C-alpha cells in the first residue's frame with residue numbers, strides 16, 4: 001500500500017502559536033485580555049506603513065512586482081548591500097523554508113542550538129532532513145559544540161542571534177570565528193529577527209559578515225520592530241549565487257503587493273522605530289525591577305522578550321495567568337518547563353502582567 005504522507009510528517013506536531021486574544025475572550029469569557037506571548041510590537045503597525053497600504057488598496061487587482069524592485073532598492077540603500085544579494089519572503093519564516101527547500105535533500109542533516117525558534121526543526125523534518133540540536137550553555141548557543149556536531153551529511157546550520165526564547169546574544173567576534181571554522185560547503189542561516197532591539201555594541205551583524213562569508217544567509221523581518229507581523233514580510237541577505245538559487249525555488253509573487261508597499265514605507269518611519277525602541281527598553285527596566293522586588297529570577301535579554309523562572313512550573317502559571325486575562329508563553333515545548341517567556345508590552349500591559357503575576361503567585 002502506498003504511504004499517504006511523506007516520511008517524517010506523522011511525528012510532526014503543529015507549531016504552537018501564542019494564544020490569540022479573541023480565543024481567550026471566547027473560551028474563558030475574559031474581558032480585554034492582553035497578549036504578551038508572540039514578541040509583537042505593542043504600539044501597533046508603523047503609521048507610515050498603514051498609510052502606504054491605504055494608498056495601494058485600489059491596485060489589488062494587480063499581481064505584485066515579482067522582483068520586489070522598490071523594496072529591494074530601499075533595503076540596498078539602507079544596508080549597502082546590492083539588490084542581487086537580497087531576497088524577500090512572506091515573513092522571514094518563508095525564507096527559512098526557502099533555504100531548506102533549496103539546499104536540503106532528504107536524509108541531509110541540519111545543526112541548531114536548542115532551545116531556539118521551533119520553526120527550523122519543523123521545516124527540516126517536514127523536508128525529510130534530520131536535526132541535531134546542540135544544548136545551549138548558560139542560555140547561549142555553544143558554538144564549539146555546534147562545530148563538533150557537524151558531520152559529512154550536515155548541509156545547513158541555523159543560528160538565531162539574539163536567540164529566541166532566551167534573548168542571549170553572540171558577538172561579532174564569536175560569530176565571525178565560527179563562520180571561519182565551518183566547512184565552506186555548509187550554509188549558515190543567521191536569523192536576526194530581533195537584531196534591531198540589541199543594545200550591546202559588540203553584537204554580531206550579519207550584514208558586516210557577508211563579504212567574507214558567501215555561504216552566510218542573514219535573515220531579518222518587518223514583523224517585530226516595524227509592527228507588521230500580520231502582513232508577512234521578511235528579507236534575507238546572502239551572496240548573489242545563493243540568492244539566485246533561492247529565487248529559482250521561490251514562488252514568483254511570494255511577497256504580496258501591500259506588504260512590499262508597507263515595508264518600503266516603514267523603512268522611513270524613524271519616529272516609530274525610536275518610539276518602539278524606547279518603549280521596549282523602558283519596559284524592560286520596569287519589568288526587571290518589579291520581578292526583582294518579587295524575588296523572581298529572569299534571564300536578561302537583548303530583545304523585546306525574556307524568560308522568567310517559575311519554580312512551580314511555567315505551564316500551570318501560564319494557565320492561571322490566562323484566567324487573569326494575561327497571555328504569556330509557557331516554555332515546555334521549548335524544553336524549559338520551569339520558565340515562561342513574556343514580550344514587553346505597553347506600560348499599562350506590563351503593569352497588568354506584574355499585578356496578575358503577584359495575585360497568581362500569592363499576593364505581593
Ligand SMILES: Cc1ncc(COP(=O)(O)O)c(C=O)c1O
Nearest residue numbers: 091092093117164193221223234
Ligand atoms: C527567531 C525568529 N525568527 C523568525 C521569526 C519569524 O518572523 P516572520 O514573522 O518574519 O516570519 C520569528 C517570529 O517569532 C522568530 O522568533
